Amino acid sequence: MEHKNKEVQMWSISRLSMPAKRYRPRRRFKTRRKVARSVIMGVTVLLKEKNELRLRIIGESHTALQVLRERLNNHKSVDYANYFPGHPELDDPEFYIRTTSKAGVEKVLNEIIDGVASEFENASL
Incomplete structure (x- = not known):
């Protein structure tokens, strides 16, 4: 694979060929930083x-969806919540939520998302 910019390619080759004593990578973080407050999905x-909501969540894997599904199923107003991953290479997962007749599905979903976000608010790297 050729780089369009030959200077970048040469710099990276010369950087890698330097003796181990001379080349020390810079520290990535100087201080502990907080994790981003919000993630755009x-x-x-x-x-x-x-009382029903079906969503397609683009570019997401099992990690966040499993947490969301578990929290929704433990909520008293949720009748059923699950996600369907589809084909791992071709399809984005779909998330389905059904609430009881008294609860609005958007209100319950926002409540759960706010709860999960507040738990990870103080996480740091």
């Missing part, structure tokens, strides 16, 4: 009714 609403 692409979400497409596939179905929205009074």
Whole structure:
């Protein structure tokens, strides 16, 4: 694979060929930093009714969806919550939520997301 910019390629080759004593990588972080407060996720609403919501979450894997599913299923107002991953290479996962007749699905989802976000608010690297 050729680089368009030959200077970058030459610099990286000369940097890697330096003796180990002379080359010390810089520290990535000088101090402990907080994790970002919010993460932007692409979400497409596939179905929205009074007590049902079906979302396609773009570019997400099992990690965040498993936490969200577990918290939603433990909530007293949620009747059913699950996600369907589809094909790992081709499909983005879909998330389905059904609440009881008294609770609005958007309100419950926002409540759960705020709770998860507040738990990770003080996390640091």
